Amino acid sequence: MAQWLVKSEPDTYSFEDLQKDGKTVWDGVRNNAAALHLKAMKAGEEVLFYHSGEGKSVVGVAKVVKAAFPDASDLTGRFVAVELAPVRPVKRPVTLAEMKAEPALAGLEMIRQSRLSVSPVKPDEWAAILQMAGG
DNA sequence: GCCAACGTTGGC
DNA sequence: GCCAACGTTGGC
Numbered sequence: 001m002a003q004w005l006v007k008s009e010p011d012t013y014s015f016e017d018l019q020k021d022g023k024t025v026w027d028g029v030r031n032n033a034a035a036l037h038l039k040a041m042k043a044g045e046e047v048l049f050y051h052s053g054e055g056k057s058v059v060g061v062a063k064v065v066k067a068a069f070p071d072a073s074d075l076t077g078r079f080v081a082v083e084l085a086p087v088r089p090v091k092r093p094v095t096l097a098e099m100k101a102e103p104a105l106a107g108l109e110m111i112r113q114s115r116l117s118v119s120p121v122k123p124d125e126w127a128a129i130l131q132m133a134g135g
Numbered sequence: 136g137c138c139a140a141c142g143t144t145g146g147c
Numbered sequence: 148g149c150c151a152a153c154g155t156t157g158g159c
Binding site: 007009052053056096114115117 | 143144145146
């Protein structure tokens with residue numbers, strides 16, 4: 001089971017919105033690298049939910065409930081969407097500054113390439129972030 | 136097919 | 148508000 005991280009501006013769509021909605025279609029990704037990751041997602045896989053802009057922290061865990069399908073909002077047909085549902089909020093948000101300061105997370109894809117909106121998280125990185133989040 | 140110009144994202 | 152990083156576009 002792979003693990004992932006998605007970014008969202010909380011003003012646009014927050015983790016609270018996801019909890020309210022129960023699930024959401026994660027579409028609008030128009031970046032090839034991110035799209036490749038979306039295509040690799042399988043139902044049941046877990047996803048860290050990161051707020052960019054306001055907050056700049058991992059605020060919750062979500063899961064993939066539907067694997068990649070064509071993004072209806074994409075006229076070119078190149079990009080895909082998935083469906084995500086909330087699992088639980090973290091006990092304590094983990095900020096970007098904390099993640100950058102943690103040696104175990106030096107290789108984290110979202111830190112290495114900060115503009116990537118969907119990125120993979122390795123098992124040890126996942127464990128480190130959740131530990132920082134209070135489990 | 137190359138590369139400069141431009142647009143977007145996101146941290147600071 | 149600025150700037151760095153990076154993707155995309157379009158002229159040649």
